[in-house]
Amino acid sequence: MTALAIETYGLRKRFGEKLAVADLSLTLKRGEVFGFLGPNGAGKTTSLKMLLGLIEPTAGSGTLLGRPIGDRVTRGRVGFLPEHFRFQDWLTGRELLRFHGKLYGLRGRALDGRADQLLARVDLLDAADRPIKGYSKGMTQRIGLAQALLNEPDIVFLDEPTSGLDPLGRLLVRDLIRELRDGGTSVFLNSHLLGEVEATCDRVVFVKQGRVVHELDMAVRTHGLEVELRVEGAPERLLAEHGMLLGHADGVVRLRVPDDEALPRLAEALVRSGAKLYGMTAHRKSLEETFLTVMGEDQRPG
Amino acid sequence: MRALLTIAHLTLHEAARRRILTATLIGAVAFLVLYGIGFHFVARNIQQQAGPSALQQRFLLNFLTLAGLYATHFLTLMTAVLLPVDTLSGEIASGVAQTLASKPVRRSDIVLGKWLAFCTVTVAYFVVVAGGVLLLARLLGHFTPPGLAQGLPLMAFEAVVFVSLSLAGGARLSTVTNGIMAFGLYGLAFIGGWVEQVGTMAGNVAAQNVGTVASLIMPTEALWQRAAYYMQPSIMRDLNMTPFSAGSLPSPAMVWYAIGYALLALAWGIRGFRKRAL
Ligand SMILES: Nc1ncnc2c1ncn2[C@@H]1O[C@H](COP(=O)(O)OP(=O)(O)O)[C@@H](O)[C@H]1O
Numbered sequence A: 001m002t003a004l005a006i007e008t009y010g011l012r013k014r015f016g017e018k019l020a021v022a023d024l025s026l027t028l029k030r031g032e033v034f035g036f037l038g039p040n041g042a043g044k045t046t047s048l049k050m051l052l053g054l055i056e057p058t059a060g061s062g063t064l065l066g067r068p069i070g071d072r073v074t075r076g077r078v079g080f081l082p083e084h085f086r087f088q089d090w091l092t093g094r095e096l097l098r099f100h101g102k103l104y105g106l107r108g109r110a111l112d113g114r115a116d117q118l119l120a121r122v123d124l125l126d127a128a129d130r131p132i133k134g135y136s137k138g139m140t141q142r143i144g145l146a147q148a149l150l151n152e153p154d155i156v157f158l159d160e161p162t163s164g165l166d167p168l169g170r171l172l173v174r175d176l177i178r179e180l181r182d183g184g185t186s187v188f189l190n191s192h193l194l195g196e197v198e199a200t201c202d203r204v205v206f207v208k209q210g211r212v213v214h215e216l217d218m219a220v221r222t223h224g225l226e227v228e229l230r231v232e233g234a235p236e237r238l239l240a241e242h243g244m245l246l247g248h249a250d251g252v253v254r255l256r257v258p259d260d261e262a263l264p265r266l267a268e269a270l271v272r273s274g275a276k277l278y279g280m281t282a283h284r285k286s287l288e289e290t291f292l293t294v295m296g297e298d299q300r301p302g
Numbered sequence B: 001m002r003a004l005l006t007i008a009h010l011t012l013h014e015a016a017r018r019r020i021l022t023a024t025l026i027g028a029v030a031f032l033v034l035y036g037i038g039f040h041f042v043a044r045n046i047q048q049q050a051g052p053s054a055l056q057q058r059f060l061l062n063f064l065t066l067a068g069l070y071a072t073h074f075l076t077l078m079t080a081v082l083l084p085v086d087t088l089s090g091e092i093a094s095g096v097a098q099t100l101a102s103k104p105v106r107r108s109d110i111v112l113g114k115w116l117a118f119c120t121v122t123v124a125y126f127v128v129v130a131g132g133v134l135l136l137a138r139l140l141g142h143f144t145p146p147g148l149a150q151g152l153p154l155m156a157f158e159a160v161v162f163v164s165l166s167l168a169g170g171a172r173l174s175t176v177t178n179g180i181m182a183f184g185l186y187g188l189a190f191i192g193g194w195v196e197q198v199g200t201m202a203g204n205v206a207a208q209n210v211g212t213v214a215s216l217i218m219p220t221e222a223l224w225q226r227a228a229y230y231m232q233p234s235i236m237r238d239l240n241m242t243p244f245s246a247g248s249l250p251s252p253a254m255v256w257y258a259i260g261y262a263l264l265a266l267a268w269g270i271r272g273f274r275k276r277a278l
């Protein structure tokens, strides 16, 4: 068993003229909760479908759980909640889980038990024997989640799992993702909802027009502050002593420092070195800001 | 194989749950009631009239039964086209296909499972309607046509040909395009079949060739003609007494051709579904 859940090299997908995914190279460790973030039309769904073998890549290759993508047997260890998914809505929730469980090779009492357990987990026990046609959007999404977990997968792909869910539903998804991580399951989360990703992911990749434009390790990011200095004549060496230099242009220095205590120390050192300090602001950079910076101003709302 | 059977089961379940089976059955019963009423009056007329000889009576009853079977052939083909026409295209469009194809299931098993289910339903429909027609003929006219053992399987196989085609088309075409294609081919075979009949009676070779070409493009009408040929007494055939198959009996090669045709259609559909972006 490899330590990587996903590894891809230059995956590309072209639909006629439209290049949906330009060049996707990424790795995902086992047990990692991975956020795939980008505006609508960035190519998130297409990327995920290539990994699942639903769409054949135009170019590139990759592995999923150590096997080439598209491998049938591997899909037995994968769960998937499609975006805007529709199911056989003439089935009841329980029947849906049973049929899909059979496609995973589950049978008999093991299957019934698993279905009941999941129905309880997504809080649908009392609606279990009603046709899905009559479910609300949130209930449909929840039965979809249950369906994605039938086989106790090693990796789960969730495509916009919280779109259309009320706050309680979102909380449920968040909890489920945490449970999955605790159980060692990898999660590949497609989203354009930043709060979701911020709350759950270990690592985030930003995609734009089919390209990865930025990668962020959430564990590192949550430590530290970003400081913006308007300063003249500051020696780089001194700045580097106090934190990680992020940028330096037009008299504005951006620096990441470990904590609040670093701020007065930095100011003092600067003044003592003879640099002219015109201003100093510090803040925790939210994912949303990173998103906007990374995506650039040219992004129209999707 | 298990996955294939699960898909077949799911498909049958869907047909039952969405009342497709009920609707089809009601249609079948309605047809049989009408046919029974018609048969009753015609048969009574035949038996009451002093005129016709016993032989002529048999001709008329055979004609009437074949007419019923011809309607059965038509209804079965309609069912064979309509039932599977949107199953793949519809599930691809709605996204249901994604949830199936992302499971550890071969895409060919999805197509074959559906094929199995729709063949079962359509052939069962055929058995009910044809059985009804034959039962009515027996009860009301005390008549059973000859050659049923050869004729009926051929008719059932027509349904399999159309299920294969209609299902396969759904892997590649939109529901509407697929429906137009299937009915277009049916229409072609229908017209071609009759042109051939007339051509044979009139001894017109060109018209016969039109029929041959039509039955190569869609062999079901030829299957029907062969089935009908078996299911009437030989004198009737020799005298060209019925519009159902004249002297032009399609060759047994046509049956093999139709089998190959169905298999190719199915392979075409499986290939299309395999390559399809879902
Ligand atoms: N089947 C398809 N045919 C043509 N274009 C497509 C198809 N699927 C997606 N696209 C296009 O590819 C781009 C990426 O789509 P998608 O992967 O759905 O983005 P996201 O999930 O990030 O919103 C979009 O411009 C979309 O219109």
Ligand SMILES: [Mg+2]
Residues within 6 Å of the ligand: A041, A044, A045, A046, A083, A159
């Ligand atoms: Mg998407």
